[in-house]
Amino acid sequence: MAARSYGQYCGVTTAVELIGERWAMLIVRDLLVGPRRYTDLKQGLPRIPTNILSARLKELQEGGVVRRVPLKHCGLVYELTSYGRELEPIVLALGRWGFAQMGEPEEGDVVTGDSLTMALRTAFRPDVAVGLEPADYEVHVGDVALRAVVVGDTLTVHRIAPAMAPVGGRMPDGEPDAVLVAGPGIREVIAGDVTPGEAIDRDLVAVVRGEPALLERFAATFHIDAPHRDAVA
Numbered sequence: 001m002a003a004r005s006y007g008q009y010c011g012v013t014t015a016v017e018l019i020g021e022r023w024a025m026l027i028v029r030d031l032l033v034g035p036r037r038y039t040d041l042k043q044g045l046p047r048i049p050t051n052i053l054s055a056r057l058k059e060l061q062e063g064g065v066v067r068r069v070p071l072k073h074c075g076l077v078y079e080l081t082s083y084g085r086e087l088e089p090i091v092l093a094l095g096r097w098g099f100a101q102m103g104e105p106e107e108g109d110v111v112t113g114d115s116l117t118m119a120l121r122t123a124f125r126p127d128v129a130v131g132l133e134p135a136d137y138e139v140h141v142g143d144v145a146l147r148a149v150v151v152g153d154t155l156t157v158h159r160i161a162p163a164m165a166p167v168g169g170r171m172p173d174g175e176p177d178a179v180l181v182a183g184p185g186i187r188e189v190i191a192g193d194v195t196p197g198e199a200i201d202r203d204l205v206a207v208v209r210g211e212p213a214l215l216e217r218f219a220a221t222f223h224i225d226a227p228h229r230d231a232v233a
Helices: 011-019 024-033 038-044 050-062 088-099 113-123 186-191 196-201 213-221
Strands: 066-071 075-080 135-141 144-151 154-161 178-182 205-209
Touching: 011 024, 011 050, 024 038, 024 050, 024 066, 024 075, 024 088, 024 113, 038 050, 038 075, 038 113, 050 066, 088 113, 113 135, 113 144, 113 154, 135 213, 178 186, 178 213, 186 196, 186 213, 196 205, 196 213, 205 213
Parallel strands: 135 178
Antiparallel strands: 066 075, 135 144, 144 154, 178 205
16 A cells, blocks of 8 residues: 555545555556556656656555566566556546646657557547548557557557567557558647648648548547636636
């Protein structure tokens, strides 16, 4: 359990004591993508000190959120327990809530394979996707490349780069329908601040394979309505 107690008998208090310590929620975020070796977690959280990563994993294991198990071809990995996986809708909702405050990236901010995967899962609109044709997108943001396959109301994301030990499902066969290359400006497309056409004209997103119209389908499928924020007096 976390080292500090708030001394209150409350479900929110217990939750914060379990996952409220610095870095704990980001460890949970990455494990929601799939099981990870210690080195994978460290690579995905490059600024976390090794002693803090070890401490948080120990606390999460003691709290029944994470467990350590052997996985074929990978050795020992950390994965969420069934109790830990119940955090998924909470993490996705938190991501949508935080989306409104993201702004422009600070110097040194990075996008990781797991953070981009969870960003796509956060923005995914199954209610819209179910009415569209299936689509297979290859998405590049900086050094990260993912394969996002949408069939009906289901999204499956596979990591292409940076490479890591296989811990997920099999990569789809064949070529993707569209290859999208973007920087932080892809956030503006997901937020609906720019149209797909404007994003292409302003070089926020390049469609290097497939029809440009596929970016319109992508923007409809992955969209977050920014929550209302009261004006500051």
